[in-house]
Amino acid sequence: MNNKKGYILVLVLGSVAVMLFLASTLYNYTSTRTFWTYKHTKKITDVASARSVVDQIAADIEHSLYSFRNTEGKLMNELHTDFYNYYTTDLVPYYSNLYCEPNEECIKIRDLSIESCNYNDGLVDPCYTSNSYSYAYEIVYEDDVVATKKFFVSMIPSFLQFALGSSTDITINGGAYIDGNIYTGQDFYLSDVANYIKSGQYNTVETVAPTVSQSSNLFLGRDFNYCKDSTSNPCYTIDTKFNTNESAFITSSNTIDYQNAFHTSYPKVMNYNQNFLEVDYEKSYIYYLRKAAGQSSTSYIYDDFKTYVNSLIQEYSTNGNYYVANSIADISDQQEKSVILSTDYRITFNKDIQFNKDQWIIIDGDLYIENYFNEEITIDANIMVTGNVVITGNVAFDSTIYSLGLGLVHGANIKGVNTSQLILLTYDDLEFSVINTLENDFVDKVCRDPFSTTNECYYNYEPDLKGFFFTNEKAAFYGVASYINIEGGIYTKDTENLFKSPDDLTNYTISDTDSIGLLINSYRGSVTEENDAFQFSPSSVYTKSRVVIRHNPSIFKNLNQGLPINDQVNYAFENTIVR
Numbered sequence: 420m421n422n423k424k425g426y427i428l429v430l431v432l433g434s435v436a437v438m439l440f441l442a443s444t445l446y447n448y449t450s451t452r453t454f455w456t457y458k459h460t461k462k463i464t465d466v467a468s469a470r471s472v473v474d475q476i477a478a479d480i481e482h483s484l485y486s487f488r489n490t491e492g493k494l495m496n497e498l499h500t501d502f503y504n505y506y507t508t509d510l511v512p513y514y515s516n517l518y519c520e521p522n523e524e525c526i527k528i529r530d531l532s533i534e535s536c537n538y539n540d541g542l543v544d545p546c547y548t549s550n551s552y553s554y555a556y557e558i559v560y561e562d563d564v565v566a567t568k569k570f571f572v573s574m575i576p577s578f579l580q581f582a583l584g585s586s587t588d589i590t591i592n593g594g595a596y597i598d599g600n601i602y603t604g605q606d607f608y609l610s611d612v613a614n615y616i617k618s619g620q621y622n623t624v625e626t627v628a629p630t631v632s633q634s635s636n637l638f639l640g641r642d643f644n645y646c647k648d649s650t651s652n653p654c655y656t657i658d659t660k661f662n663t664n665e666s667a668f669i670t671s672s673n674t675i676d677y678q679n680a681f682h683t684s685y686p687k688v689m690n691y692n693q694n695f696l697e698v699d700y701e702k703s704y705i706y707y708l709r710k711a712a713g714q715s716s717t718s719y720i721y722d723d724f725k726t727y728v729n730s731l732i733q734e735y736s737t738n739g740n741y742y743v744a745n746s747i748a749d750i751s752d753q754q755e756k757s758v759i760l761s762t763d764y765r766i767t768f769n770k771d772i773q774f775n776k777d778q779w780i781i782i783d784g785d786l787y788i789e790n791y792f793n794e795e796i797t798i799d800a801n802i803m804v805t806g807n808v809v810i811t812g813n814v815a816f817d818s819t820i821y822s823l824g825l826g827l828v829h830g831a832n833i834k835g836v837n838t839s840q841l842i843l844l845t846y847d848d849l850e851f852s853v854i855n856t857l858e859n860d861f862v863d864k865v866c867r868d869p870f871s872t873t874n875e876c877y878y879n880y881e882p883d884l885k886g887f888f889f890t891n892e893k894a895a896f897y898g899v900a901s902y903i904n905i906e907g908g909i910y911t912k913d914t915e916n917l918f919k920s921p922d923d924l925t926n927y928t929i930s931d932t933d934s935i936g937l938l939i940n941s942y943r944g945s946v947t948e949e950n951d952a953f954q955f956s957p958s959s960v961y962t963k964s965r966v967v968i969r970h971n972p973s974i975f976k977n978l979n980q981g982l983p984i985n986d987q988v989n990y991a992f993e994n995t996i997v998r
Contacts, residue, residue, distance in 0.1 A: 462564075465562065465563045465564045466564055466566075466997045468562075469560050469562060469564050469565070469566035469997055470566055470995050470997055472514065472518050472526070472560045472566065473558050473559075473560050473566045473567070473568050473995050474568070474995060475514070476510060476514055476526070476528075476558050476560075477558060477568055477570065477992055477995075479510060480506070480510070480558075480570065481990065481992065483505070484572065484988055484990045485694075487987065487988060488986055488987065489574070489984065489985065489986050489987065489988070490718070490986075491718060492699070492702040492703075492705070492706050492984050493706075493984070494551045494552070494574070494706075494984065495550075495551055495552045495553060495554060495572070495573065495574045495988070496549070496550070496551045496554075498572075498574070498988070499530075499532075499549070499554045499572075502554075502572065503528075503530055503556075506528040506556070507528060510528065511526050511527065511528055514526050518560070525560060525561050525562055526558075526559065526560055526561075527558075527559040527561075528556055528557070528558055528559070529556060529557040529559060530554070530556060531545065531546035531547050531554075531555040531556060531557055531569070532545055532546075532547055532548070532549035532554055532555065533545055534546060534557075538557065538559050538561075538565065538567055539565075550978060551980070551982070552573060552574055552575045552978060552982060553571065553572070553573040553574075553575060554571070554572050554573075555569060555570075555571050555572075556569070556570055556571075556572070557569045557570075558570070564997055564998065565997070565998055566995055566996070566997045567995070567996050567997075568992060568993060568994070568995045568996070569992075569993045570990060570991065570992040570993065571990060571991050572988050572989070572990045573988065573989045573990070574696060574984070574985050574987075574988045574989070575696070575975070575978070575982065575989075576696050576698050576982060576983055576985055577602075577693075577694075577695045577696040577697070577985075577989075578602075578698065578887070578889055578908065578910035579887055579908065579974050579975070579982075580600060580602075580970075581599065581600050581601060581602045581908050581910060581970065582597050582598065582599025582600060582601060582635070582908050582909075582968045582969065582970035583597060583599070583601045583602070583908065583909055583910075583937060583939075583968060584601065584602035584603070584908065584909070584910040584911070584937070585602070585603055585604060585605075585910065585911045585912075585913060585936035585937040586604040586605075586697065586911070586912045586913055586917050586936070587603075587604055587605045587606075587911070587913040587916045587917055587935050587936035588603065588605050588606045588607070588608065588913075588934065588935050588936035588937070589601065589603045589606075589607050589608070589936055589937045589939075590607075590608040590609070590934045590936070590937070590938045590939070591608070591609045591610075591629045591939045591941070592609070592610045592612055592613050592614055592654075592655075592938075592939065592940045592941070593610070593611065593612060593613030593624075593626045593627070593628075593629070593898075593899075593939075593940055593941040593942055593943065593966075594611075594613070594626045594627040594628065594629060594630065594682065594941050594942060594943025594944075594961075594963075594964050594965070594966075595629045595630075595898065595939050595941035595964055595965075595966040595967070595968070596629070596630050596631075596632075596961045596962075596964035596966070596967045596968070597629060597630070597631045597632070597635065597686075597968050597969075598631075598632040598634075598635065598967075598968070598969040598970065599632075599635055599908065599968065599969055599970025600635055600636045600637075600638065600686075600970065601631070601635065601636070601637045601638065601686065602638045602640075602691060602695075602910075603637075603638070603639060603640050603641075603936075604640040604695075604917070605640045605641045605642075605936070606640070606641050606642045606643075606644060607637065607639055607642070607643050607644065608644045608645070608646075608663070608668065608934075609628055609629055609644075609645050609646075609680055609681070610628065610645065610646040610647075610648060610654040610655075610668075611625065611626060611627055611628040611646070611647060611648055611654075611682070612624065612625055612626065612646075612648045612653075612654050612655065613626050613897075613898075613899050613940045613941055613942045614655060614661045614897075614899075614932075614940045615897055615899035615900070615940060615942075615953075616897075616931060617900075617951075617952070617953060618951060621657045621660070621661060621931070623653070623654075623655055623657070623661075624899065624942060624953075624955055625648060625957075626941075626942050626943050626944070626957060627682040627943050627957075627959050628645070628680060628681055628682040629681055629682065629941070630681060630682050630683045630684055630961040630964070631681055631684060631685055631686040632684060632686070633684045633685070633686070635686040635687075636686055636687050636688075636689055637686040637687070637688045637689070638689060638690065638691035639688055639689070639690070640691075642670050643670065643671055643672065643676075643677065643680075643688065644668040644669065644670050644671075645668065645669055645671070645676070645680035646664075646667045646668045646669070648667070649667075652664065652666060652667045653667060654667050654668070660931045660932055660933065661931060661932045661933070661934075662933050663933055663934070674688070682959065682961075683959075683961060684961075693989055694987050694988070694989050696985035696986075696987055696988070696989060697912070697985060697986065698844070698889065698891075698912060698983040698984075698985065699983070699984055699985060699986055700844065700846055700891040700912070700914075700983065701724045702984050702986075703821070703844075703983035703984040704728065704803070704821055704823070704846075705719065705727070705728070705731070706984055707779060707803060707821070707981060708728065708731050708732070708735075708781075708803065709731070710779075711735075711740075711741065711757035711778065711779040711781060711803070712731075712735040712740035712741060712757065713740055714735075714740070725805075725823060728805065728823065729805070732759065732781070732783055732805070735759075736759055736761075740756075740757075741756060741757050741758060741759040741781065742756040742757065742758045742759070743758075743759055743761075744758050744759065744760045746760075747760070747766065747767075747768065747772075750772065750774065750780060751773070751774070754774065754775040754778065755775075755778070756778060757778040757779040757780070757781060758774070758778070758779075758780055758781065759781040759782075759783060760780070760781070760782055760783070761783035761784060762782075762783065762784035762785070763784065764784065764785070765784060765785040765786070765787050765806075766782050766784060766785070766786050766787070767786075767787045767788075767789060768786065768787070768788045768789075768796075768798060769788075769789055769790055769796065770796055771796050771797045771798075771799075772797070772798050772799065772800050773797070773799040773800060774799070774800035774801075776800070776801055776980050776981075777980075778801075779801050779802065779803055779981075780800050780801070780802045780803070781802075781803045781804075781805075782802065782803070782804045782805065782806070783805050783806075784804075784805065784806045785804070785806035785807045785808075785809070785824070786802065786804045786806070786807070786808050786809070786822075787809045787811070788808070788809070788810045788811070788814055789809070789810070789811040789812050789814075790811075790812035790813050790814055791811075791812050792812075792813065793813065794813070795813035795814055795815045795832070795834060796813070796814055796815070797814075797815045797816075797817075797836055798814060798815070798816050798817075798818050799816075799817045799818065799836055800818055801818060801819045801820070801979075801980060801981045802818060802819075802820045802821070803820075803821045804820065804821065804822045804823065804824070805823050805824075806822070806823065806824045807822060807824035807825045807826070807827065807847075808820060808822040808824070808825075808826050808827070808843065808845065809827045809829060810827070810828050810829070810831045810833065810843075811829050811830050811831055812830065812831060812832065813831075813832045813834075814831065814832070814833055814834070815833075815834040815835065815836050816833060816834070816835060816836060816839070816840060816841035816885075816886065817835065817836035817837070817839035817840070817841075817979075818841055818842070818979070819842045819844070819979045819980060819981035819982065820841070820842070820843050820844070821844050821845075821846075821981075822843070822844070822845045822846060822847075823846045823847075824845070824846065824847050825845060825847045825848055825849070825850065826843055826845035826847075826848075826849040826850070826888070826890065827849075827850045827852065828843075828849075828850070828851045828852070828854070828884065828888070829850075829851075829852050829853055830852070830853045830854065831854065831883075831884065832883055832884075833883070833884045833885055833886055834885050835885045835886070838973065838976075838977045839977055839979065840885050840886045840887065840907060840971070840974065840977075840979070841885070841886030841887070842886060842887045842889070842979050842981075842982070843886060843887075843888050843889070844889045844890075844891075844983060845889070845890045845891065845892075846890075846891045846892070847890070847891070847892055848890060848892045848893050848894060849888055849889075849890035849892075849893075849894040849909075849911070850894070850895070850896070851884075851894075851895075851896035851901075851903060852896075852901075853901065854883060854884070854896075854901040854902065854903045855883060855901055855902040855903070856900050856901055857900055857946060857947060857948060858901075858902040881904070882904045882905055882906035882907075882969070883902075883903065883904045883905070884903070884904070884905045884906070884907070885905075885906045885907055885971070886905075886907045887907045887908045887909075887910075887974065888907070888908070888909045888910070889909075889910045889911075889912070889983075890910075890911050890912065891912050891914050892911065892912070892913060892914060892915060893911050893913050893915075893927075893929050893935065893936060893937070893938075894909060894911045894929075894937050894938070895929045895930070895932070895934075895937075895938040895939075895940075896938075896939060896940075896966070897940045897941075898939070898940065898941035898942065898964075898965035898966030899940060899941070899942045899946065899953070899965065900946055900948075900953060901965065902965050903965065903966050903967070904967040905967065905968045905969070906969050906971045907970070907971050907974070908968070908970055908971075909937065909968065910937075911936050911937045913927075913935055913936045913937075915927035916935045916936070939966055941964060941965050941966035942955065942965050943957065943958050943959065943960075943961075943963050943964050943965065944956050944957040944958035944963050944965075945958070945963070946965070
């Protein structure tokens with residue numbers, strides 16, 4: 420009996436030990452799971468909190484950039500100083516007071532033009548190369564986790580994004596070929612006829628509608644209008660000019676109509692959802708005139724723009740701010756000061772010109788750049804002109820040129836210097852004339868490797884005019900007898916029509932038409948002349964287009980100095996990264 424009691428005691432003690440072990444194991448497992456849950460819950464909370472802080476700061480910055488107006492007429496490198504001071508002296512202290520411990524710096528806004536791409540990686544190499552038009556920044560919130568968000572601010576003028584653009588209307592008559600985005604602030608018109616003037620007579624020739632590459636977008640401001648010409652209801656009527664026959668043009672917002680309106684291929688029609696950075700021509704001209712004189716940008720008021728420009732030129736020439744040259748040969752005598760050359764007639768550049776890009780050549784009068792020899796001349800300088808600019812012959816440019824008068828590209832073959840190009844900005848109308856008249860040597864089909872099994876081929880579009888052409892007013896060109904091949908873009912602000920009051924009934928139209936903005940007339944096919952009349956051989960193939968315009972996106976890798984000033988900025992924010 421006593422032995423049985425001993426066995427029971429051992430059994431009870433063993434059972435108790437097992438139960439204690441199980442309880443300990445269960446407690447340890449529960450504690451581990453509780454700690455794991457706490458740890459991961461805290462991680463999720465920390466990530467969410469950090470993301471929220473960074474996104475709040477980003478929203479505040481985005482609002483300030485959206486409402487910003489460049490009233491003082493500064494470039495981005497000058498605005499960068501103002502922006503960065505606001506970020507570091509206003510925003511960072513405000514949000515640090517809300518989210519950081521006392522005397523702790525947990526929020527920063529980094530200037531990526533002088534700091535490394537990756538926060539706290541110990542490197543000192545700048546993340547991005549800054550320029551006068553774009554800067555990059557990064558918002559950083561550092562607590563138990565680090566949250567970052569990069570953002571970019573730019574004032575690159577929007578017109579450089581487009582093969583064709585106008586703040587008002589664009590009209591394309593006939594078979595032009597466009598490879599690049601198109602922007603119209605108001606209405607877009609297209610037809611399958613081309614208008615031209617021959618020996619003072621107004622004429623219309625049937626051809627095909629424009630072709631636009633499928634990779635292109637048409638950013639439409641208002642109405643899309645197209646016309647299929649017929650004898651009973653022609654696209655245009657003629658009296659003392661070409662008149663748009665409104666009854667023949669169909670206004671549509673139907674995708675099927677968009678497809679049918681173009682020939683062969685068509686763009687995607689959409690809205691432009693960014694800030695459109697419109698060029699402020701007067702502010703830009705005055706800014707560079709003052710900068711050329713070593714003067715900082717300040718606020719100013721004037722009654723008449725050109726009168727004010729003349730007074731500045733007189734003041735800076737008299738006071739020695741500009742080097743006053745007596746002849747073209749004097750221009751290269753020195754490179755430290757901007758140089759001014761005045762004339763009552765015109766100045767002609769017919770030899771190479773190279774001048775310090777940090778300074779300007781100022782022509783007080785008309786400037787003719789002309790070269791009738793096969794070997795091109797090089798213009799490697801930034802130029803401001805108070806009169807007209809006329810470009811003729813074979814010229815290679817690395818230049819930004821401002822003209823307060825007309826811009827005339829006449830019988831020209833314009834190339835770039837290496838990867839650079841011409842940017843021509845005119846205050847008055849822009850005209851293209853006599854470009855490859857009756858030339859019928861169209862683009863050639865080139866095969867990359869004749870011995871390849873795939874034998875990949877492409878069309879070699881060697882441009883006649885390489886550059887971007889902007890006018891503060893209107894532009895028109897005729898590719899009926901001429902053959903015009905442009906690599907770059909054309910943009911018209913058309914200020915007279917853009918800003919005219921509702922009470923102003925004046926028709927500020929393109930000469931010989933009732934069109935406004937930008938007008939293109941293009942035949943597709945070969946053209947010869949016989950008995951003082953054009954003879955047409957039609958084609959439907961886009962490579963036979965007599966007007967070819969291809970946008971060159973490399974402009975953003977090789978930005979010219981002297982780009983115009985805008986009233987606003989564009990910006991983009993990357994996603995928030997938490998690590």
